[in-house]
Amino acid sequence: MNELIPPFDENELSAEDLAVLRAFEAMDRWDNHTAPLPSAASAPTVTTALPTKTTTTRILSSPLENAADDMLLLFIAEVEEDIATMQRALYQLEQDEHINHSGFVVLQRLGHKIRGTAGAVEFHLVASIAHIIELIVEQTTQGLIFPTIGVDLARRAIAALEETLEGIVTHGKETEIPLRELEEEYKQLGIDPYQNTPPVKDRHSSPGINTKFDDDTLPDLVAFRHAALPSSMSVNKQRFESLLNRAERLAEMHNPLERAQEQVSIALQELQAAQNRLQKLEPFLASLLAHARPMLYMNEVSTSSLIARILNEGTQRNELSPTRHARSRSWPVRAGGTTTWDDLDMERFAEKDLLVRSMSEAIADVTIASTHVRQAFAHLYRTIQEFSSQAVKVREGSLLLRLAPLNTLLPRLHQAITTIPGLQGQHVELKITGERTEVDESYLISLADALHRFIQTCTANAMPGERLTKPPIWLHIQGTINEIAIEIGFAMPIQGGALDALRDDIQYLQGTITLERNKNGGVSFYLRIPHSRSISRYLLLRVADEQFIVPFTQVWRISEVERERIDILYQIHDLLSCPLKNTSPARVRPVLLLPQNSSHRIIGIEVDEIIDEADLIVKPLSATLQRPGITGAAIDGSGHVLLQIDIPALIRQYLSVRPDMRERMRRSPTYAVPYPTQPKILIADDSVYLRHSLSQILQHANYTVVEARDGMEALEQLFQQSPDILLLDVEMPNLNGYDLLRVMVMHPELANIKVIMLSTRSSQKHIQRALELGARAYLTKPYSQDTLLAKIEEVRAQ
Amino acid sequence: MDTHPLNAFISDNSPYTRFPEQLSNEEFWNLAAQRARSVPTIQAGANESLLCTLGHGYCILPLKMLSEILTPPHYFSLFPVPPLWMPGVSAWRGEIIAVVDMDAYLFFNPPVSPGGHEEGMLLVAQHDDLKLGLFVSSVETIVRAYDEQLIPLQKGAGRYPHLRAQVLKGITQVHEKEALVLDTAHMFVDIEQNMRTTIPYE
């Protein structure tokens, strides 16, 4: 559903226009008073086809009717002018043999313009006809109408336009007839003129002003933006040109490569021929060595006809030795020659000599030919090397296209952050290390946007206050070869809901986020993201005979079991349900240590072997193949499939079917919590009063109670106190209720804490969301004491 | 203009062939993307099928569901907790597809192991959105399955109880041996359901 706009064509701009554009770009000061500014380089005014150019109106007080008449005159004049232009274009179209594309564009544009104008002055019939002209052009270029017929139809339409216009002039209003006739003709073509157009709003109703874009629609824009990204992107011009050059060089190398190959085949043929010649000599050699008579076909071998003749004669002479005398009589006498060579066995000597010579020639040929082959082959090899190294360069270049160094993030972030109202006047500390790390550029843009939104959400309630000495917010960004690690730290309490609002962004960036309390008393978020959406760095693991990959961002360190103090150790083949291969027990098995989070427990996964690390593109698996913890796969250089493991999901799945493991986790020795006789309930709410009153009720009902004032504290308490049930308010600072649910999902050891959500909001949407995020129940305030207690019982029983 | 190189891309279903420049950016992009993704399909006659040898018998597969036939070597990567007849997954044109050992699937035998295979043919088949790699010992010939030659199903199906009812269209005789004639749609449904309902971790 696109606007019918003629494409922005740079070529349409004249040199003057371009100069104006440049001057405009260069302007960076405007004074409201008339200080003399350098005027544009070219002629000050730009001529247009229309009669009026810039007009200034001061406060008018002319009577209404005059204004209306002026308007009418103006309108008529303008439309007539446009019609004239259209007719010129039409004439051009009729003259050319081929369908002149630009002529149609002109018609379309003017049709569109007249439509708008006529609509504004409420001449709707004129607008309809203009619309039809637009449609004619559209359908002709789509191939629904023959061009000649299209042109003809356009001519009729323009005529109708003129007629209607005339009607306005003479009668003061539009006549219907021309439009009707036009529609008739159109219908006769068998095409519905309004077929492809989306329904246009009823022109006679008041069109209404569209409401402002309010922020509720923004999240959709995020998705739209992310979805729209793949179809176009901006690239660094220099790198693009460098890539083009490399690609051209690669293409140029194709010919030399072909020629080198040809050379090799020619040389090989040469060698083959030489070998053949050599082979043919072999029997002669054999017979000669055996002192047997040389064979009769020696003339084939020799390289000269004279020698051939001599040899021929020699053989004949030998054969006919008994009758030599008789023969010699009839033998043609040679010039100066006698026939007495035989006594000295000269023929035989000559034959041997010649054979030797032929052989050495043949061998020399073979040697030369094989040298040629070697040379040609070496040349081919070199050419192939050059070719493939150029191909590698092209690939590098294409990867680099999308990359930009990390420090380009800085100005973008700076600018974005200064616009956040809550931070006006505050100092935000921005630090980047590893700033030369190359990262996908569009990814950087998304990251900057995400960070901006994150900080904005967190500070939504902050008031621009006095300047604090210590920065209330800091951003430490670290680029390493494997990933980008970002700490977003707050020294002040923040608005809850950040995690919730940013879930899409984080997912899009394929990152992981954890949070902790920092030493300034506030919350720090740790975000780890790969360098680009498509290619990330992975660890290649071996499990039994198979290879799997794990994203780098999910692993903290690699170590060995003996060397670390590990709270919880999993076996990879347990998690994957693979059979255990019998490796020798002496062999040390590496262990992957997972990033520490608020629980401060060290969790490790023991694997068979860590093979390598690699940059790979991982694609999602089809729906039938997806399993919890295995949702994507990459293909390695040899065409093998490498399944990607998502560690948290895998552990979660494992624990959900292994209740014994869950219990073991709860009773981790690190936090020696005596197994409670009374069930323990954690109340998370920022209202002191509420906490107090709930606490009373629950203790009275024989529950052990712990309290938390905000989301961050609640998280810490969940780990330290291991409650059975969590009563969770939605609105809390630092992390709100939904944020906390999301964080709980990330920590499998919290999987069996049952959550009851408490909120004032009662809409289905909110309830749905809470339940989807893992809450067991949802209570709307106000609720009675009995309801609460009953709910708690109900949930406990589950 | 008729020799414009890009003309080959545009199908002639309009009175005038459209030149690619006339397409809007969106249309052009869509067309190019579509062409890039399309896989050349085997032009099959309506009734043509492929006779394949398996370890324990034959099977007959309709030709039009096959996208490509791959020669060895093959490599199947183990997929955790697969159905009994699935040696693993393999990569085909950038996609990951599940591999079905037809011998195991039809004749209830243990499947080939994951890993490399120097023998056997992998037939890439597609039905609706699902693509599978069907692993057979070898590909014999193209046959025309005549319905008259099918042994009535009541007699035949009894021997293959592990297969869902309509997967087997019938049994016919080829080279004096039994060959199972398979129904594409039902077979795919059966395979897919088996893959989905396998409980991952027990």
Place this chain on the structure above:
Amino acid sequence: MSKLVMVIDDSATVRKIVETCLGREGFEVKGFADGVEAMGWLTESGSRIPDLILLDIGLPKMDGYEVARRFKTKPQFGNTVIVMLTRRDGVIDRLKGRLAGARDYITKPFKTQDIVSVTEAYLGVSAIN
């Protein structure tokens, strides 16, 4: 000083309508047939930054989105409100407009009252009336 409204539309009739109805309300109005012309005026001495720009999308030489973008890259136009005038009312068009820097959007054909309402909504009622 009265607020300045710039109207960029290739139809002289539309420009005239806007000039008339807004002029009546006390705004200063400047009209241009296309973006280049408007920019040309802005580079001259004696020009000032408009407070509101009514911008048609289907312009010759350079379409409305492009014009809006170019204006919005200049920090001096940070406070200028851009309102697009256009024929279609699709979501895509609104988004495009928004991404190009427009704040609001009026469909054609419009009533003069609409123009006045929108202008006053963003600029307030003109002091001089």
